Amino acid sequence: MFYREVGQFKSTYAADMAIFPIRQDRIGIAVMLGLAVIAIPLVANDFVLASIMIPGLVFTLAAIGLNILTGYAGQISLGTGAFMGVGAYAAFKMASAFPQVNVIVWILASGVFSAGVGVVFGLPSLRIKGLYLAVTTLAAQFFLDWCFVRVGWLTDYSSSGAIEAARRSLFGIAITGPEATPLARYFVVLGLVVLLTFVASNLVHGRIGRTWMMVRDMDIAAELMGVRLLPAKLLAFAVSSYFAGVAGAMMVFFWLGAAEPSAFGISLSFQVLFMVIIGGLGSMIGSYFGAAFIWALPVLIKFTPNLFGIEIQSATVEHANSMIVGALIIFFLIVEPHGLAKLWAVTKQKLRVWPFPW
Amino acid sequence: MRSSLPPIAKGEPILQVENISLSFGGVNALTDVSFDILAGEVRAIIGPNGAGKTSMLNVINGFYHPQVGRVIHRGEARTGRKPHEAARRGIGRTFQNVALFKGLSTLDNIMAGRTLKMTRGFFWQCLRFGPALNEEIDHRRKVEEIIDFLEIEHIRKVPVGKLPYGLKKRVELGRALAQEPELLLLDEPMAGMNLEEKEDMSRFILDIRETFGTTIALIEHDMGVVMDLSDRVVVLEYGRKIADGTPDEVQNDPVVIDAYLGRSH
Numbered sequence: 001m002f003y004r005e006v007g008q009f010k011s012t013y014a015a016d017m018a019i020f021p022i023r024q025d026r027i028g029i030a031v032m033l034g035l036a037v038i039a040i041p042l043v044a045n046d047f048v049l050a051s052i053m054i055p056g057l058v059f060t061l062a063a064i065g066l067n068i069l070t071g072y073a074g075q076i077s078l079g080t081g082a083f084m085g086v087g088a089y090a091a092f093k094m095a096s097a098f099p100q101v102n103v104i105v106w107i108l109a110s111g112v113f114s115a116g117v118g119v120v121f122g123l124p125s126l127r128i129k130g131l132y133l134a135v136t137t138l139a140a141q142f143f144l145d146w147c148f149v150r151v152g153w154l155t156d157y158s159s160s161g162a163i164e165a166a167r168r169s170l171f172g173i174a175i176t177g178p179e180a181t182p183l184a185r186y187f188v189v190l191g192l193v194v195l196l197t198f199v200a201s202n203l204v205h206g207r208i209g210r211t212w213m214m215v216r217d218m219d220i221a222a223e224l225m226g227v228r229l230l231p232a233k234l235l236a237f238a239v240s241s242y243f244a245g246v247a248g249a250m251m252v253f254f255w256l257g258a259a260e261p262s263a264f265g266i267s268l269s270f271q272v273l274f275m276v277i278i279g280g281l282g283s284m285i286g287s288y289f290g291a292a293f294i295w296a297l298p299v300l301i302k303f304t305p306n307l308f309g310i311e312i313q314s315a316t317v318e319h320a321n322s323m324i325v326g327a328l329i330i331f332f333l334i335v336e337p338h339g340l341a342k343l344w345a346v347t348k349q350k351l352r353v354w355p356f357p358w
Numbered sequence: 359m360r361s362s363l364p365p366i367a368k369g370e371p372i373l374q375v376e377n378i379s380l381s382f383g384g385v386n387a388l389t390d391v392s393f394d395i396l397a398g399e400v401r402a403i404i405g406p407n408g409a410g411k412t413s414m415l416n417v418i419n420g421f422y423h424p425q426v427g428r429v430i431h432r433g434e435a436r437t438g439r440k441p442h443e444a445a446r447r448g449i450g451r452t453f454q455n456v457a458l459f460k461g462l463s464t465l466d467n468i469m470a471g472r473t474l475k476m477t478r479g480f481f482w483q484c485l486r487f488g489p490a491l492n493e494e495i496d497h498r499r500k501v502e503e504i505i506d507f508l509e510i511e512h513i514r515k516v517p518v519g520k521l522p523y524g525l526k527k528r529v530e531l532g533r534a535l536a537q538e539p540e541l542l543l544l545d546e547p548m549a550g551m552n553l554e555e556k557e558d559m560s561r562f563i564l565d566i567r568e569t570f571g572t573t574i575a576l577i578e579h580d581m582g583v584v585m586d587l588s589d590r591v592v593v594l595e596y597g598r599k600i601a602d603g604t605p606d607e608v609q610n611d612p613v614v615i616d617a618y619l620g621r622s623h
Contacts, residue, residue, distance in 0.1 A: 013498045202486035207476045214470050217459035226445035226474035
């Protein structure tokens with residue numbers, strides 16, 4: 001009833017080509033941002049911030065990265081976890097080598113390293129397609145995993161083999177390390193994720209994003225439009241790995257505080273891939289949905305019984321959790337194979353014409 | 359980039375195909391085929407199924423590289439040239455079995471044809487503001503002209519996967535037009551269409567030549583359409599050229615009649 005575009009006439013192409021052409025969508029986004037900036041910090045406790053919001057946002061960023069590669073450019077990758085690792089180790093090395101430079105600079109720069117690594121492992125994509133490419137990217141996963149464990153230089157020869165987030169601050173407030181409050185970390189993470197979502201959304205709505213989708217949908221026709229396939233695919237690998245790398249760096253610095261090589265294993269790659277598939281391939285909002293579904297939902301389910309004062313053994317909760325989430329994944333994929341984003345789009349379409357759908 | 363190419367006078371050869379032979383393994387797709395396409399004409403390539411017509415277009419495009427012979431485009435031999443280079447040199451193309459970007463809307467499909475003409479780099483694309491947005495809007499204006507020209511305003515925002523076949527063909531033509539090609543290769547633009555749609559398409563093809571001065575090479579099976587539209591016809595059979603001339607000459611050529619109807623034994 002309220003979601004309707006009647007009377008919103010567009011008289012310029014700019015207005016028609018806006019990313020949110022309908023006024024209600026723009027208001028919706030503003031409200032969501034308002035909630036994230038004002039309401040959540042006011043009502044949420046440290047647990048919600050540190051265990052749901054921060055990891056949720058970090059995973060969202062990783063999912064956006066993989067979505068650029070798989071959803072927009074059509075190249076399946078199973079190396080996301082390793083690319084996140086490259087970002088994390090790069091940020092760790094640089095933050096300890098140049099402590100005088102602000103850590104946020106290094107976190108944003110760490111993605112450049114994973115972009116470079118991503119390009120190298122993206123080279124086979126010219127010849128290898130689909131599932132075969134996925135297997136090739138597994139090579140990246142295993143090779144980089146090996147590097148994280150074996151190359152001592154990466155961890156500054158720490159005896160435990162783990163990397164740790166150094167103590168750093170922004171405007172005098174600690175944002176990384178043990179002293180940083182969840183609230184401060186949340187604000188930094190939120191700012192970075194919103195900024196990078198904005199960039200990703202601009203990219204996929206412009207010429208470059210269109211080039212990626214051309215390569216995805218019909219590569220011979222794309223060539224005929226003058227697209228050179230290898231540079232287009234490598235750019236997708238670079239941008240995707242950049243996002244994954246920054247997400248990996250944020251994972252260590254703002255969420256976990258320290259990480260062992262096993263944190264960037266194949267299970268992380270799969271987790272992000274599931275977020276992208278459940279959320280919706282080729283959709284920005286889908287990356288948010290996917291991260292919320294795969295990360296936040298299990299945490300919520302786990303702590304719901306406690307909220308109502310019901311005493312259940314944690315093992316039972318754990319089992320129930322897997323079952324519920326598994327069932328929901330199957331349910332959503334049957335209802336809408338194109339993911340939650342498509343479900344969202346269908347709902348909006350229905351609302352637009354409600355209550356007279358004919 | 360049409361503007362960067364020097365104009366070519368009507369009647370001058372824009373493309374010459376010389377002694378092309380192409381084989382896949384032991385199968386000879388084309389054997390010693392030569393013909394030319396003159397600027398401003400509608401040139402038809404006809405022949406029974408499997409005659410090598412689409413292979414010929416693929417050679418011109420650069421998808422296939424012939425073992426023998428060369429393609430001379432605008433006076434320069436272009437053996438080994440890639441499809442994206444052909445696009446840069448003003449050759450547009452549609453496909454026999456529609457090759458649209460199915461996840462994109464009609465508008466985006468036609469915008470895709472403008473890819474080469476967009477120049478703003480990565481930095482501006484990240485911001486989608488200022489120069490990048492202005493460029494996008496300029497090209498949108500061009501695309502809207504093509505949408506008007508092909509009368510597909512009503513399906514502007516529809517994902518092309520949902521369109522009926524006839525409209526898909528029209529969108530594909532629009533995408534090729536958006537490249538502003540100097541030479542347009544149409545691979546069976548009227549396959550699977552009813553009479554009305556064929557008439558529409560024929561009108562568009564003639565209008566394209568009239569309005570944009572585009573040279574057109576088309577493959578078509580409907581003889582009525584071919585004879586009405588084209589200035590000159592080349593006939594292929596089993597990968598060999600068996601006739602070349604005006605529609606009237608070709609129509610009355612006994613070799614061509616034999617190829618289509620079979621000869622009596």
